[in-house]
Amino acid sequence: MRRNTLMIDADDTLWENNVFFEKLIEDFITLTEPSGYTRSYIRHILNETERKNIRQYGYGVRSFGRSLEETYLKLADKMVRRETLAQIHGRVMELERTPPQILDGVPETLAYLTERHRLILFTKGEPAEQAAKVERSGLQGFFEFIEIVSEKDTETYGSLVRKYKIVKSQGWMIGNSPRSDINPAMKIGLNAVYIPHPHTWQIEHEPIMAGVGKLVIVPAFRELRGHF
Ligand SMILES: [Mg+2]
Numbered sequence: 001m002r003r004n005t006l007m008i009d010a011d012d013t014l015w016e017n018n019v020f021f022e023k024l025i026e027d028f029i030t031l032t033e034p035s036g037y038t039r040s041y042i043r044h045i046l047n048e049t050e051r052k053n054i055r056q057y058g059y060g061v062r063s064f065g066r067s068l069e070e071t072y073l074k075l076a077d078k079m080v081r082r083e084t085l086a087q088i089h090g091r092v093m094e095l096e097r098t099p100p101q102i103l104d105g106v107p108e109t110l111a112y113l114t115e116r117h118r119l120i121l122f123t124k125g126e127p128a129e130q131a132a133k134v135e136r137s138g139l140q141g142f143f144e145f146i147e148i149v150s151e152k153d154t155e156t157y158g159s160l161v162r163k164y165k166i167v168k169s170q171g172w173m174i175g176n177s178p179r180s181d182i183n184p185a186m187k188i189g190l191n192a193v194y195i196p197h198p199h200t201w202q203i204e205h206e207p208i209m210a211g212v213g214k215l216v217i218v219p220a221f222r223e224l225r226g227h228f
Contacts, residue, residue: 003117004228005166007185008143009175010123010130012197013221014110015100015137019199021064024091028068031084035076046071047202054203058150060126065092096129100137105222110142112225120145120164122173124152124180152180157188166190168213174224177204186211195221 011017029042037045049067057063068088073080113119121143123130130148134140145164149156161168168189175181176197183206185192191213208215216227 002170004170004172005118005120005164006113006228007120007122007147007160007171007173007190009173009177009181010121010134010137011125012176012200013103013174013181013195014106014121014139015102015133016199017100018197018201020095020098021201022199024068024095027091028072028088031087032072032075035079037075042071042075045075049074051203058126059124060129061092061096062126062129064095065089068092100133102137102139103221105220107139107142109222109224110139113228114142117228118164119143120147120160122147122149122152122160124149152177152184154184154188157184157190161188161190176200178208179204179206182215183209183211186213186215189213191215193218193224193227195219195223 008014025043025046028046029039032042033039046067049071050064053063053067053070057066069085072085072088076084110119119142121134121140125148127148131146134146140146147160157173160166161171169191172191172193173181173185174193174195176195177200178194182192182194186209189212193216194208195218218224218227
């Protein structure tokens with residue numbers, strides 16, 4: 001097979017990520033429930049606050065922590081408890097320290113792929129935070145380049161293609177998010193491999209759109225061996 005350029009997503013593709021956020025959100029909702037709102041309403045307000053803060057502060061644990069605090073202050077209003085705020089803050093710090101939990105089959109599959117293709121890790125988020133996660137994962141050695149951007153959209157895919165002189169028909173984006181990995185890559189003419197993850201963040205959901213490139217769907221990271 002011809003040598004391809006494989007751009008590979010990190011969060012929820014190489015390691016677990018969103019499941020830790022989801023767990024914290026469940027606990028956060030429990031802490032906020034005494035304010036009298038339903039769990040689904042608290043979640044709805046949190047999602048809205050997150051969308052607003054992502055536009056202003058980008059992705060990452062800090063931005064997420066800010067959204068939790070804002071949501072709590074808004075909903076608890078006059079019933080705000082300083083201990084609850086401290087508890088929320090503590091949980092966010094804990095989340096930041098959580099080491100990446102590598103998904104099943106990832107290291108051996110990367111070892112196989114890097115022998116045959118050019119691998120670029122392509123992730124979005126807060127640069128220092130994502131770089132620390134990559135470092136602690138121990139997987140950086142499999143990649144020729146690491147790219148961390150604030151948003152994965154047609155523009156950032158376009159600059160990646162130019163920077164690394166990627167021939168689109170031989171370029172593949174591999175990841176779990178229709179919104180950040182599959183659709184923008186296919187829109188500019190790259191191929192894509194979609195690896196669904198059951199805990200993909202609500203904000204990343206989107207119907208998959210067809211492009212000019214090929215689209216492959218595999219159930220697990222190790223299945224990439226069968227395609228490359
Ligand atoms: Mg992801």
